[in-house]
Amino acid sequence: MTNHAVSTRIPLDEYAALLGEGEIEVLRALAKPLRGRRVEMINSTAVGGGVAEILTRLLPLADELELDIRWDVMTGGEDFFEVTKSFHNALHGAPYHATARDFEIYLAYNERNISRLPLDSEFVVIHDPQPAALIEARQRNHNYWAWRCHIDLSHPNQAVWDFLAPFVAKYDGSMFSSPEFARQLPIPQYLFYPAIDPLSDKNRELSADFIDGVLERYKIDPQRPILTQISRFDRLKDPVGVIRAYRIVKRYFDCQLVLAGGGAPDDPEGAIVLKEVLREAESDSDIKVLDLPPFAPLEVNALQRASTIVIQKSLREGFGLTVSEALWKKKPVVASAVGGIPSQVIHKQTGLLAHSVEGAAYQIRFLLSHPDIAAKLGEAGHQHVKENFLITQKLKRYLTMFLAFSNSK
Amino acid sequence: MDQATTPFEFYAVSYLTRIGNQSAETIAELLQGLEQCSDASIFHHTFQTLGAHHFLTENLSSDVAQWAMADANRNDLAELLASLDIRDYVSIAALRQDLCRIVGDFCAASPELAGQTALERFYFCEGVEVTVPLGQQATTLDEFRDGIEVLSHAGFYFHFISSRLRSQLQTNDFSYWLAGALDLKTLADSVNRIDIYTNTLEGTRARILRLIDRERRKP
Numbered sequence: 001m002t003n004h005a006v007s008t009r010i011p012l013d014e015y016a017a018l019l020g021e022g023e024i025e026v027l028r029a030l031a032k033p034l035r036g037r038r039v040e041m042i043n044s045t046a047v048g049g050g051v052a053e054i055l056t057r058l059l060p061l062a063d064e065l066e067l068d069i070r071w072d073v074m075t076g077g078e079d080f081f082e083v084t085k086s087f088h089n090a091l092h093g094a095p096y097h098a099t100a101r102d103f104e105i106y107l108a109y110n111e112r113n114i115s116r117l118p119l120d121s122e123f124v125v126i127h128d129p130q131p132a133a134l135i136e137a138r139q140r141n142h143n144y145w146a147w148r149c150h151i152d153l154s155h156p157n158q159a160v161w162d163f164l165a166p167f168v169a170k171y172d173g174s175m176f177s178s179p180e181f182a183r184q185l186p187i188p189q190y191l192f193y194p195a196i197d198p199l200s201d202k203n204r205e206l207s208a209d210f211i212d213g214v215l216e217r218y219k220i221d222p223q224r225p226i227l228t229q230i231s232r233f234d235r236l237k238d239p240v241g242v243i244r245a246y247r248i249v250k251r252y253f254d255c256q257l258v259l260a261g262g263g264a265p266d267d268p269e270g271a272i273v274l275k276e277v278l279r280e281a282e283s284d285s286d287i288k289v290l291d292l293p294p295f296a297p298l299e300v301n302a303l304q305r306a307s308t309i310v311i312q313k314s315l316r317e318g319f320g321l322t323v324s325e326a327l328w329k330k331k332p333v334v335a336s337a338v339g340g341i342p343s344q345v346i347h348k349q350t351g352l353l354a355h356s357v358e359g360a361a362y363q364i365r366f367l368l369s370h371p372d373i374a375a376k377l378g379e380a381g382h383q384h385v386k387e388n389f390l391i392t393q394k395l396k397r398y399l400t401m402f403l404a405f406s407n408s409k
Numbered sequence: 410m411d412q413a414t415t416p417f418e419f420y421a422v423s424y425l426t427r428i429g430n431q432s433a434e435t436i437a438e439l440l441q442g443l444e445q446c447s448d449a450s451i452f453h454h455t456f457q458t459l460g461a462h463h464f465l466t467e468n469l470s471s472d473v474a475q476w477a478m479a480d481a482n483r484n485d486l487a488e489l490l491a492s493l494d495i496r497d498y499v500s501i502a503a504l505r506q507d508l509c510r511i512v513g514d515f516c517a518a519s520p521e522l523a524g525q526t527a528l529e530r531f532y533f534c535e536g537v538e539v540t541v542p543l544g545q546q547a548t549t550l551d552e553f554r555d556g557i558e559v560l561s562h563a564g565f566y567f568h569f570i571s572s573r574l575r576s577q578l579q580t581n582d583f584s585y586w587l588a589g590a591l592d593l594k595t596l597a598d599s600v601n602r603i604d605i606y607t608n609t610l611e612g613t614r615a616r617i618l619r620l621i622d623r624e625r626r627k628p
Binding site: 020021022023025026029030032033176179180182184188189190191337342347387396397399400401403404407 | 425532537541561562563
């Protein structure tokens with residue numbers, strides 16, 4: 001199945017208990033014409049971040065449906081990941097002056113990876129900008145290539161996008177997490193939501209004892225309201241803004257704030273942001289800043305389940321899978337109306353949206369004052385995730401796209 | 410138990426959402442988009458939306474109505490758009506005509522409001538449909554009931570709601586087969602009368618199963 005370690009296989013039948021047998025039968029029916037056909041997924045990191053997490057869960061399911069699927073991770077030096085991190089932030093709209101040297105580094109590592117990766121499967125799916133130039137290896141009419149963009153391209157740095165767009169235009173299709181992110185491209189652009197796995201350690205049911213143990217370990221009081229934001233220490237997630245919103249709420253409610261996240265190997269900026277957050281949180285013992293390892297699913301699960309309200313106050317967001325994770329656990333969510341978040345949080349139906357520190361603080365206070373409404377939002381949010389943002393839905397979209405590609409010629 | 414000579418074939422359906430190049434920032438631009446967008450786009454923002462949010466009964470009867478309410482802040486327009494019952498339509502052209510008429514009337518009556526910028530843009534998308542046989546057929550009412558009971562939400566919606574567009578008839582696949590293949594016209598009519606706007610999709614499925622069970626109990 002793969003070159004890369006994937007998680008313990010969970011049979012599709014186990015999902016039937018959560019989703020209904022009918023949903024699983026659809027997957028089997030869609031996969032039938034694709035049995036034995038080869039698929040290659042390529043991204044830039046094996047651990048940490050949403051893409052690696054999705055692929056870890058997706059591959060075993062596709063394998064069970066008898067697709068011949070593999071996952072390859074492109075390799076790169078520190079210089080490459082510094083450049084691509086800058087590209088990432090610039091494509092999100094952050095200021096950045098790209099140099100010719102940056103583009104040379106990017107192209108050099110893509111060329112090196114062309115010579116070491118197979119790239120000859122019938123369906124090749126490239127994730128994010130880092131490996132986008134691998135399309136140069138494509139042999140005409142040999143196979144189908146799709147580019148999956150997980151980031152918000154609504155206000156990209158023009159120089160970086162102008163550099164990447166000619167590569168993207170060579171694909172058979174592209175996939176974005178929100179219509180807002182799509183660009184004017186000569187190829188089809190599809191809406192592809194990221195997804196969570198309801199049976200993974202991060203999302204499965206946990207015992208009360210385990211959750212209590214995690215709270216005790218991090219000295220979090222289960223008797224008082226817990227506000228939580230789970231995300232990398234990244235300026236675009238606005239952890240300092242979350243602390244400021246919490247300080248407003250704290251005037252009215254004796255609550256605690258948990259900011260928990262971990263770094264990823266392709267994110268050298270994380271340590272700097274973590275220091276900024278610790279500085280902002282200093283002297284308030286009710287703010288718990290938890291620097292978790294890149295892979296700490298059970299701790300994250302426990303923290304989300306123990307939360308009274310889950311916050312995702314991003315300034316920019318590709319999608320924000322932590323929102324779906326919280327909604328799946330029936331948690332009321334207060335989140336920024338950016339990127340893919342409004343797809344998950346339908347305002348006043350499956351959660352509450354905010355546009356500022358003050359707005360987030362107000363919505364949190366509202367939910368702490370109205371636990372009945374909070375519970376109703378959490379319940380509807382759970383249904384919304386079940387229909388749209390689970391790994392089985394993601395797999396269905398891939399199968400559908402492969403079939404649509406096949407039917408097009 | 411009567412056996413049909415023509416079996417009912419259950420299908421699996423899946424949709425890709427293709428993002429279009431059109432978007433609207435004002436109600437006037439929305440009208441322009443509705444006039445120019447593809448049939449697949451009209452289908453996506455009406456029929457498909459209702460299916461995708463089947464668990465909410467108080468919201469989201471169509472993307473256009475939801476946008477008019479939440480982003481353009483025009484409850485009056487939203488109410489009119491939401492009142493369109495997609496079961497009344499057997500062609501996308503007719504549905505597009507009524508959407509355009511409602512939005513056009515609003516623009517004509519309130520041109521200054523029609524030009525105001527909404528909170529978020531409306532993005533025109535299209536549904537790319539892929540269907541494959543589930544490998545399950547029914548020739549009796551018992552088999553038919555079993556099939557409906559385990560049908561996916563999308564498959565149920567495909568056979569019960571969007572089938573009208575395929576058949577160009579004011580009915581659905583289930584009623585069409587019940588009346589035509591099993592000669593159960595009363596049951597077929599009862600199934601066709603279920604109000605999908607005030608029921609969740611699961612609630613609708615449960616009602617159909619109850620109607621079938623009642624029919625099976627008849628001597």
